[in-house]
Structures are given as C-alpha cells and as structure tokens.
Amino acid sequence: MRHADQIGRLGATPPAPGRPTTFLAAFAALLFGFLTWQVAAAGPLLSPDERLGTTIRTSAIPSAPAELFADLGNLQVALPVLGVVLAYVTWRTHHWLPATTAALTMALVPALVGPLQHLLARPGPPPMAPATGFYPSGHAATAAVAYGLCALLLRRRELAYGCVLLNAAVGLGLVRQGYHWPVDVLGSWCLSALLLYAAACALSRAVSRSTRRSSSGTPSC
Incomplete structure (x- = not known):
C-alpha cells in the first residue's frame, strides 16, 4: 500500500517503474541507438527526415508561438522552473x-x-548552416528532462500529460523555426526518457529503503 507524503519523510514517489515503463525504456534505448547510428552513418533515414523538416519549416504554422515554445528549451527558462519545484x-x-x-x-x-x-557533427537545417552539431537537440533534451522531472516529483497525472503536450510543442517549435531536424528532437526525447526512467528508479529505491526503516522503527536520517 502506498502512503501519501508525510512531513519529515520522503513519502511515495510516482508508481515504481514496472514492466510497461521498463519496456518503454528499452524501446527508447533501441530507438536512440538506431537514430544515432543513422546520423553517424548518414543513413537513408536522413533524407525523409530532412524533407519532413523542410515541410514543417515552410508550413503555415505561425512563427511567433513556435518561437515561444522553442524558447522553453532554453536553460534560462527550464532551470528556474525546475529549481522552484x-x-x-x-x-x-x-x-x-x-x-x-x-x-x-x-x-x-x-x-x-x-x-x-x-x-556526430550533424549539419543543421539551412537557417543554421554551415554549423554542425545538431544531433541530439540540447534544447529538446533540456525541456524534456527539466519538465519531466517536475512532473515526476510533483506526482500529478495531469502534469504528466501536460508535460508530454508541452514537449511536443517545444519539439515542433524547434523544427518549425529551423533550429533542428525532426530526428534531432526524437533522439533527444529517447535519451531523456532513459534519464527520467533512471531517476524514477533511484527515487523509488530510496523511498522503499526509507519505508522499511520507518516500519522497523529505525529513525530515518
């Protein structure tokens, strides 16, 4: 039985990673490895990726909101939000x-x-050329991990759903504004999923140890 937070105790973390989340983490690891291999080897996936990126960049998606969402991946925005949480x-x-x-x-x-x-030194979209080093996207990873940790620690399901939608908007904004290709963003999401899974596992084990100490009457630190 899970217990709600209590002052002076760690309390319960989100549901401990089980089979579904372990499967998703394994899938994220495999997909990240595949995407990284495609970028490193200039594989056939990059051509449709660049066509999709060009389509999104030249689409009718408004630039102003796209830029706003892309900026949510800046360290200056994401870190203060995480710090407050x-x-x-x-x-x-x-x-x-x-x-x-x-x-x-x-x-x-x-x-x-x-x-x-x-x-990997992947070239960026035309607005960023001739610069390289765009895979994986640092902005997408920063947003996914920072806001994902907020949802993980606050343990509210609606925040988790909101985090997914927010990061989808960040990724779309990054591609729309020509900062990254779609695969750059997708690769970052896979890497971020692995980091969040590791954080959830670490917190779950710590809470289990704290609960056992409390049950046995041993004062927790």
Missing part, C-alpha cells in the same frame, strides 16, 4: 534526496548531449 519538494518532504537526484539527472543532459553533438 525542487525547492518546494525539499520543503515539503524535509529531504534533500529528490532534489539531489533531480539535479544529478539534469546535469547529465549537457554531459551526454555535448559530446554526442561534437562527435
């Missing part, structure tokens, strides 16, 4: 573990994305 969760639970786990997960985004961008 981490401060609230820390105050609510009296524990630093959720904030520490989230901060470490967020730190992995540039640590993983930056080297991959440099190594």
Whole structure:
C-alpha cells in the first residue's frame, strides 16, 4: 500500500517503474541507438527526415508561438522552473534526496548531449548552416528532462500529460523555426526518457529503503 507524503519523510514517489515503463525504456534505448547510428552513418533515414523538416519549416504554422515554445528549451527558462519545484519538494518532504537526484539527472543532459553533438557533427537545417552539431537537440533534451522531472516529483497525472503536450510543442517549435531536424528532437526525447526512467528508479529505491526503516522503527536520517 502506498502512503501519501508525510512531513519529515520522503513519502511515495510516482508508481515504481514496472514492466510497461521498463519496456518503454528499452524501446527508447533501441530507438536512440538506431537514430544515432543513422546520423553517424548518414543513413537513408536522413533524407525523409530532412524533407519532413523542410515541410514543417515552410508550413503555415505561425512563427511567433513556435518561437515561444522553442524558447522553453532554453536553460534560462527550464532551470528556474525546475529549481522552484525542487525547492518546494525539499520543503515539503524535509529531504534533500529528490532534489539531489533531480539535479544529478539534469546535469547529465549537457554531459551526454555535448559530446554526442561534437562527435556526430550533424549539419543543421539551412537557417543554421554551415554549423554542425545538431544531433541530439540540447534544447529538446533540456525541456524534456527539466519538465519531466517536475512532473515526476510533483506526482500529478495531469502534469504528466501536460508535460508530454508541452514537449511536443517545444519539439515542433524547434523544427518549425529551423533550429533542428525532426530526428534531432526524437533522439533527444529517447535519451531523456532513459534519464527520467533512471531517476524514477533511484527515487523509488530510496523511498522503499526509507519505508522499511520507518516500519522497523529505525529513525530515518
């Protein structure tokens, strides 16, 4: 039986990762590997990807809202939002573990994305040419992980749905404004799903240990 948050305890995290989420994480890992291979080898997937990107970039989607959503992937926007949520969760639970786990997960985004961008050196869409280093998208990964962690820690289903819709808008905005190709965004989503899954597993194990200590009468730290 799951217990609601209690002041002074970690409380319950979102439902612990089980078979469905493990399957989705495995699928995300396989898809990320496939997309990365296609980018590294200049595979046949890149041609339809670039055609789709050009279609979206030249479509009738309004530029102003697209730019607004694309900007939600900026560190200057996403990190303050995550910071507010981490401060609230820390105050609510009296524990630093959720904030520490989230901060470490967020730190992995540039640590993983930056080297991959440099190594793969994928050329950007025409508005960004001749620059390279666009796969995976740093903005898409920043938005997905930051807002995903917010939904994970606040544990509200409607926030999870909103997070999915918000990140879809961010990805569409990035492609519409010519900042990235669709595969750049999709690859970032796959990588972000793996990071969020790892964070959820870490938090679930920590809560289980805390619950066992409380049940046995051992004071929690």
